[in-house]
Amino acid sequence: MKNDALIIDDLHHKYDKKEYSNWILNEINLKIENGELLGLLGPSGCGKTTLLRLIAGFEYPSKGKISLNNKEISSNNKILSPEERNIGMVFQDYALFPHLTVMQNVMFGLKNKKDRSRVDYLLNIVALDSFVDRYPHELSGGQKQRLAIARALAPGTNFILLDEPFCSLDMHVKLKLRSELPNILRGCNASGLMVTHDPEEAMSICDKVAVMNEGKIHQIDTPINLLNNPKTLFVSSFILGNNIIKLEKYGNSIMSCLGVINNSELLNYTNIKKMSISPKFISIKKSESGNAIVISKEFLGEYLIYKVSINDNILRVRTNINNLLNNGDKCFLSINKDSFYFLYPGAHKVYI
Numbered sequence: 001m002k003n004d005a006l007i008i009d010d011l012h013h014k015y016d017k018k019e020y021s022n023w024i025l026n027e028i029n030l031k032i033e034n035g036e037l038l039g040l041l042g043p044s045g046c047g048k049t050t051l052l053r054l055i056a057g058f059e060y061p062s063k064g065k066i067s068l069n070n071k072e073i074s075s076n077n078k079i080l081s082p083e084e085r086n087i088g089m090v091f092q093d094y095a096l097f098p099h100l101t102v103m104q105n106v107m108f109g110l111k112n113k114k115d116r117s118r119v120d121y122l123l124n125i126v127a128l129d130s131f132v133d134r135y136p137h138e139l140s141g142g143q144k145q146r147l148a149i150a151r152a153l154a155p156g157t158n159f160i161l162l163d164e165p166f167c168s169l170d171m172h173v174k175l176k177l178r179s180e181l182p183n184i185l186r187g188c189n190a191s192g193l194m195v196t197h198d199p200e201e202a203m204s205i206c207d208k209v210a211v212m213n214e215g216k217i218h219q220i221d222t223p224i225n226l227l228n229n230p231k232t233l234f235v236s237s238f239i240l241g242n243n244i245i246k247l248e249k250y251g252n253s254i255m256s257c258l259g260v261i262n263n264s265e266l267l268n269y270t271n272i273k274k275m276s277i278s279p280k281f282i283s284i285k286k287s288e289s290g291n292a293i294v295i296s297k298e299f300l301g302e303y304l305i306y307k308v309s310i311n312d313n314i315l316r317v318r319t320n321i322n323n324l325l326n327n328g329d330k331c332f333l334s335i336n337k338d339s340f341y342f343l344y345p346g347a348h349k350v351y352i
């Protein structure tokens, strides 16, 4: 069985410490196994950086416990300083020392400056071994971020925190470096927690993803499980980009803004309030007698995404690029055959 690198137990935090104010972090529980990369995913302001700062030791929690490698590092009766925690940190703006070379930047945190073997190993892993004498301003953005990762791992830590590490890189470099990150960590037997607000980024490289909103973790799961079983409406809309539609029961019928939902399976669920459905499972057809109106249009490579207003709801609909409509066009929307949706509460998956 794998051991846990990081365990967070019932963590709560607020900056102002006032009794009546809301928690910035509310009842956070999570585990990261040795060798695992966990993505922390959520919208701006939901508390991602705050959680990282508590783990790193730059903030003290209001309540709760953090353990790293089976050692308590933060609790009611014990708070270790950031230096005592031996955690590597990587920020979005690199935070390199401009007056030190590549080699000196990586050597900086080493307790034993003679221990060149780990530095050489790391520079090789991040493919900077032929740049050791350059200064940060002589490196590209991707090289700077690889240097920041090597520097974070150099002092022999096996746990790193990364706060939006690819944010300031252009698309091409971002894709390359993010596919390299899991291998770099594996090469050093390190585990990590990576903050991002980009679902695709988290889903593509992390072993597991923790989805957070307004200080609470909604679900921690593998990317595939998040896609197949989004436990809350927030996970459904934030990760899958699904439409959330209100449902109302009238006798044996279920009404929605798309009309009556004809599915006998729905009647098994007595307490259903909402459904979540992917934009790709809704069809759009131009019609002068249509009850919906196109309000915006976005080209997305192979697809078109329309925002459509229907019975006081705004839905997103994905269609192929030949199905051209203009803003203001009237249209009909319908749920495709051979699709599925989720019902809440309960996250029941229903096939059509």
Ligand SMILES: Nc1ncnc2c1ncn2[C@@H]1O[C@H](COP(=O)(O)OP(=O)(O)OP(=O)(O)O)[C@@H](O)[C@H]1O
Residues within 6 Å of the ligand: 015, 016, 024, 042, 043, 044, 045, 046, 047, 048, 049, 050, 051, 197
């Ligand atoms: N030092 C601070 N003092 C008081 N409030 C703070 C402080 N730092 C952050 N906050 C507040 O805590 C909440 C969470 O902020 P945090 O920086 O953790 O969000 P985030 O999820 O990292 O957002 P982003 O994606 O924009 O970086 C926000 O409402 C923010 O205004």
Ligand SMILES: [Mg+2]
Residues within 6 Å of the ligand: 048, 049, 050
């Ligand atoms: Mg942040």
